[in-house]
Amino acid sequence: MLLVAMDAAPTGALVIPHGVIIVGAAVFGVVALALAWPVPVALSRATWPMRAPVMALLLWQVIGLAGGLSMIGALALAGYAALPQHPWLAPIAAVVFAAYLLTHLAVTIVQVTRLRHRHLALLEMLTSPHPTRARTRVIDQAVPMAYCLPRGASSVTVLSQGLLDRLDADELVAVIAHERAHVEQRHDLLLLAFRAWRSALPWFPIAARAEVEVAALVEMLADDHARHEVHDEVLARAILQVGAGGAPGADQPVSGSMRVSDRFRRLAH
Numbered sequence: 001m002l003l004v005a006m007d008a009a010p011t012g013a014l015v016i017p018h019g020v021i022i023v024g025a026a027v028f029g030v031v032a033l034a035l036a037w038p039v040p041v042a043l044s045r046a047t048w049p050m051r052a053p054v055m056a057l058l059l060w061q062v063i064g065l066a067g068g069l070s071m072i073g074a075l076a077l078a079g080y081a082a083l084p085q086h087p088w089l090a091p092i093a094a095v096v097f098a099a100y101l102l103t104h105l106a107v108t109i110v111q112v113t114r115l116r117h118r119h120l121a122l123l124e125m126l127t128s129p130h131p132t133r134a135r136t137r138v139i140d141q142a143v144p145m146a147y148c149l150p151r152g153a154s155s156v157t158v159l160s161q162g163l164l165d166r167l168d169a170d171e172l173v174a175v176i177a178h179e180r181a182h183v184e185q186r187h188d189l190l191l192l193a194f195r196a197w198r199s200a201l202p203w204f205p206i207a208a209r210a211e212v213e214v215a216a217l218v219e220m221l222a223d224d225h226a227r228h229e230v231h232d233e234v235l236a237r238a239i240l241q242v243g244a245g246g247a248p249g250a251d252q253p254v255s256g257s258m259r260v261s262d263r264f265r266r267l268a269h
Contacts, residue, residue, distance in 0.1 A: 018084060025077035028070050035067035040206050044213050050262035053220040060214050064197060072098050104200035112192060116151050123158060133176060138164065146242045148179040150188040163241060171238040174230040181225035187218040216259030223263060232267040239263065
């Protein structure tokens, strides 16, 4: 009997005890659960991200990536624990979940790319170049508005005439520097990943909260870039002018975040 059992196992094969697989699945599940609820909730309520937005953004990326990988790992190990005699069937749930997330990421990229292409085509028809600012276009709109449209070498900053009528020279420098930072630092790519996460899990409240928090944090990064160009009080005035129209800009869903007030508090220090 012993000889038969030994012959049944492939020579040199690494056999992981069934109990270890169960424990591993449980550990991955606990990590995934923690990264899906208490950890991001605590981060969204913390006050330190306003002082270190770069670190907070990195942490949000770690939470998103590690949370997804932990869930995939938990599903894979649970499959092996439930179907030890069918190793080809065991990882199906994990593979399907991973494919689901990647598909939503690909679909989101395609959708956003098409929307930006159409938006740029409309801007060519509905706006005029700014007389002194390169890659800046002006739309004949009374509502104060400013946003960037990231698209590689074709990236542009869009300003409304209503905003230009309100801004002084320094405030205009602040707004353009802020929007240029979004383009140069490729904040759109970061936001794209979290938009895809929210699209994949629309019923999951943390996905929406993560997108809003990340959007607010990239606004702080763009503020920090603009602070090299103008004084903090000038930037604060410019932010108020842009926000007066209730339109913070394209692809920036920050209205639901407590970080909006953080932007002004950090400029006051």
